[in-house]
Amino acid sequence: MASMAERPDLKVDLGRGLHLRSPVIVASGTFGYGFDAPQVDRAALGAIVSKGTTLRPHEGNAPIRIAETPSGMLNAIGLQNPGVDHVAHVYAPQWATWDLPVIVNVAGDSVDEYVAVARRLNGVPGVAGLELNISCPNVQSGLQFGVDPVLAAEVTHAVRAVTELPLIVKLTPNVTDIVAVARAVEDAGADAVSAINTYVGMAIDVRRRRPIISRGSGGLSGAAIKPLALHAVWQLAAEVHIPVVGVGGIMTPGDALEFLLAGATAVQLGTVNYVRPQAAAEIHDGIAAYMVQHGLTDMRALPIRSVSVLTHV
Amino acid sequence: MASMAERPDLKVDLGRGLHLRSPVIVASGTFGYGFDAPQVDRAALGAIVSKGTTLRPHEGNAPIRIAETPSGMLNAIGLQNPGVDHVAHVYAPQWATWDLPVIVNVAGDSVDEYVAVARRLNGVPGVAGLELNISCPNVQSGLQFGVDPVLAAEVTHAVRAVTELPLIVKLTPNVTDIVAVARAVEDAGADAVSAINTYVGMAIDVRRRRPIISRGSGGLSGAAIKPLALHAVWQLAAEVHIPVVGVGGIMTPGDALEFLLAGATAVQLGTVNYVRPQAAAEIHDGIAAYMVQHGLTDMRALPIRSVSVLTHV
C-alpha cells in the first residue's frame, strides 16, 4: 500500500470541468441516490452516479427482479425511481453539501423525456453532471436508442442543447459495433462515454418451468461480464477522443487496473458494491500502490495503447 | 435417475434426415475430431461436432491462446486444423465405422473457401452434416459473415447449393439482432441454426502490462455466458421455424434443461468437456429423469413457449 507521502495523483478529468479526485466511481443503480450504503468509504470515491431517473416516478417491475447466474446477476428493476422533481427538490440540496460530485443517471422513453429531465436538472446545485442511460428498451421503434448510432446521436444532441452540465453517455454492449455508437454520440456533443451497461440475459426456473425474472429477461452484470466490458473499453479507447469510463464486472484492484490499462480514464463499480462495500477503498488504494510500484505519477500514464495488438478474434 | 424401462424417448430431429438418438452434442473445438477424450461416455451423445475445418491446414495462433476469466475462459486458437483433405481422407473413414454421427464445423475466409470445403465433404462417408462457423473475423470487409444478415445469407446459400448434407449455421452473438441473421440463413436454406459461438472478450496481464491472449482478444465461453446464450436461444426459438441448437455455458443437467425449455431442439456442450468429462452422461440422464418426473415422453414437449413473457429488459 502506498504511504501518504508517496501517494501518486489519482485525479482524473472527465471533461467540461468534471474533475474527480479519484478514478473510482460508483455505478448507477448500485448506490441508490447516495444515502444508503454507509459502509462504503467515500474518501476513496471520485463521484457517485445516481439510480436511473425519469421524468415521472416509476414503481418498477413486479417481482422477481433479480437472479444470480454464474459469477453474475440478472436484474430487471424497471427503473424504479421517485422522478426528477423529487431528485431536484429533495436529494440535490443534500448533495450540494457534500464534497463528492453526484452525477444523475437519466433515463427516458423518448427524446422529449430525456430533454425534460435534463432541463429540469440544469443549474440545480448539487448535480455535478448527467449520465444518459440510452439502453432503455421501450422507445417507439421497439429498439433501444443505444443500439442505433442515429438515434443515439439524436438524443445526445437534444440533451446537449439544454444543459451546460458535463454529459456522459452510457453505452449498451448489445450491439454489433459499439464504436460506431460512441463516435456518433461524441460527434453529437457527449463529453465522455461510459461503457458498458448490462448485457441482456435470461435464467429459467426449470422446476417451475418459467423464466425466473418476471419480465423474462434481465441485464447481466458482475464478474462474468468483465472480459466483454474490457474488450469494449479497449476498442473505444482506441477510437474515440473523449474519456471512456470503464464499467462491467470490476470486483478487485486488478480488475480496475485492467480497465485503466485498456485506456479507461476512470472506472465505475456496480455489483461489487452489494457484495464487498470495502471494495471501493481497496480499489482506490490498489491503483495508488500499482502506480508507485511502476513509477507512475499520473493517471494518464496508465494506458497501454502503445502496445500494438489485434483486437478481433 | 430414470430406469431403462421408463426411459423416455430422447431422439431429436435436426432436419434433412439428421436424427440424433440424444439431444446432447459435443461442441466444435472442444472435442477435437472425436479421437481424444476417451473419458466421455459416447452412449450419451447424439452427435460430435468437429473442430473448425478450413480448406488448407492452419497452424493456429501464437501462444498464449487461452485465459481463464470469472466462470469462463477466453480462447483465440486461430482455427488450428489439418485442413479438409486430411479430414476427408484420414478422419472420415474412421467416423464411418462409428454409430455416432460426426458433423464437420466448416470455417473460411471467403465464400469461395466455405464452398470449397463443403464441396470436398459432400458425399464423403462418415460426414453426417456440416456446421457453418460464420464467426470468422478475417473476411475482406473486416466484418464477420455472421454479423451481417446479407453476408450470412450469401455464404449459406452458396454452401447450400453444393451440398446435400444437413446444414447447421452457427450464429455469432456479437450482434445487435441475432434474430435477423437467423431469419436470413433460414431463408437461404439452413436446416438448423446453432446458437451461440463465443462472445468477444479480453483479459489484461496487469503485471506485464499487456493483453494475456497474444492476439489481444479472444472468444468467451463457459458458465459465465449461459444467461446470454439462453436469451439468444429463447428469442430464436420464438422467431425461426428451423431447429435451434443451444450452446453456451452448459455445465449441468439444469443448464441443459434451461435451453430445452427455452425452445432448443438439442444442446451442445463446449467448455464443460474440458472440466468434467462425465458431464455429457450426467446431462443425458438428467434430461431423461426430468422428463419422467414431469410426465413428458417426447422431447418436443419440453419447450415452454406457451408462457407469454416479455423478452426485453
Next chain:
Amino acid sequence: MSIAVAPAVVLERSVPMAGAVELVLSHPPSAVAVGPGQFFQLAVSAPHTILRRPYSAAWSDPAGGRIGFIFNVVGTGSAWLAARDEGDELDLLGPLGRGFDLEGQRPAICVAGGLGVAVFPGVVQALIARGRNVIVLQGARTAAQLLPASRFPGADVHVATDDGSAGHRGSVVDLFSNLGEGQSGGIDILTCGPTPMLTALIDVAHRQAIPLSDIQVALETPMGCGIGTCLGCAAPRAAGGYFLTCQDGPCVRADRIEWELMTDGFHG
C-alpha cells in the same frame, strides 16, 4: 444503525434438526446490535456465486458476543456455509432490515413452517423476557425435522408434521386454525415460512376475522444487496407499488402486503 462488515469466527457447528445446520459465530458488535427478526448478509466463497446470502439471526447472546444461524442446504451458497467449521472465518454484513415489533402485552403466537422456524429462537426468548405468553406452532415434514421444543424455553410448543410422526398430522396452519378460534380476544401473530403456508394462514385470518395488522410476517425474497441500493427485493404493497423487503422488512405487518401478487419465489 450500525452495520458492520467484519469477519466473524465460527465457534460451533451443530445439527439442530435433520437437514439443518446451526453455526454459532463470535461477533460481539452484531450480537449486541441485532434485534429479533433482523438478518445478515453472509459472504460465501462458493464456486460461481457472486452475491451474499441473507440469513436471519436465529438468536443472539449479547453478553457472550455470540450469534446463531440455522439453515438448510438448498444450493451452492448454503452448501458452502454448511461446510464451515470451528475456527473458520465468515464475513457478515449486518444487522439489516426491520425485525419483529415486540411491543405490547398480548399473548403472541409464533407460526413457523419448515426452515422458517430458524428466526424464532431469539424472537421467543425476547417475548418471554418481556413477560409475554408465547405459543409456538411449528410445522415440518417429519418429526426429525422439527427444532426441539427445548429451544423455546418458557413457550407452549405445538407441532404438526406432514407424515404425522409427531403432533398433528397435517399443516401448521391447521394447528393455528384450531387454536385461533378460541383466541379471538387479541393476539399478536408472528410468522415465517413458505409462501403457500403464509397465504393459507392469511386465509384463516380472514375467515376468523383476525385483523391482518395483528400478523407480522418475516418475508424472504431474493436479495441483491440487503441494504436498499439494488431495488431487487421488491414485494407487492397493499397500497400499490412495492416495498423493499430488506429495508421495509423483512418483518412486515400482513396488511401491508398485497397477497394476491405474492410470488411463490422461495421456500417453495
Next chain:
Amino acid sequence: MSIAVAPAVVLERSVPMAGAVELVLSHPPSAVAVGPGQFFQLAVSAPHTILRRPYSAAWSDPAGGRIGFIFNVVGTGSAWLAARDEGDELDLLGPLGRGFDLEGQRPAICVAGGLGVAVFPGVVQALIARGRNVIVLQGARTAAQLLPASRFPGADVHVATDDGSAGHRGSVVDLFSNLGEGQSGGIDILTCGPTPMLTALIDVAHRQAIPLSDIQVALETPMGCGIGTCLGCAAPRAAGGYFLTCQDGPCVRADRIEWELMTDGFHG
C-alpha cells in the same frame, strides 16, 4: 493409456518447504499408472474458477496406492488446493502427457528452479532405481524455499539461493554452468523452472556445445483441457508451427522448441 477421472482422498497435507504445500493422495490407479514427469488436471471448487489446474505428480508409491503433489499458492485455484486437508476428496484427471525419457545409462543432471523442483522427487527416484548417477541442482530465493536434500536419496544435491542463505549465491544456472564444463562427456539434463531460467540454461548449453537434444524440459503452459482437445497449450516448435504441451509434452527435448518464441507466460 488409462486416464481416470476419479475422486482421490487426501491422506496427508504438509509443508515441504517455505511457501509450498504437499498433498499426499490415495489413488491406487493413478499411483500405478503415472510415469515420472507426467501430470494431472486437478478440479478446484474455488470462487469464479472454471478450469482444472495442471500439476505434475511429485512422486508416486504404486504399492501404497499413494501419489504426491507439491505446489505453491499463486492464485485462486492453488489457494483452494492449499486449503485441502486430510479426508477431503479431490477429483483428478490423469495421468496425462509424456513424462521424461529415462532410458540410457549416462549420468543425469536435474536442474530445478523455484517450484520446478516439484516434479523431481519421483524422477530422481526412478533414475536412481535404474542405477544411474544423479546430480540435483536446485535453485530458490532463500534456503527456506529449498526442498530438503533428503527428498532425493542417492543423488548428489547442490543448491543455489538468490540471497546466498544456502549454497551458491546466485542462480541454479550458474551451478550448472560450472558443473557442465567438467561433464562434457555425455550427460542427460532434465529441467523444470521459470522460462527465464530455462532460456539461460539453453544459452549455457549453446556455449558449452551441449546438444539441445540432451536436455529435456518439463514445460508449463496454460492449459484448458490437458487432453488435446482445446489446442490451448500450444508451444512453438523448432520445425515451425506449434506442438501441444499436454500431448507432445509436458516433457520435451529442448531441440524441439523454438526458444526465440517462448513466451514467459508462467512461473514468471
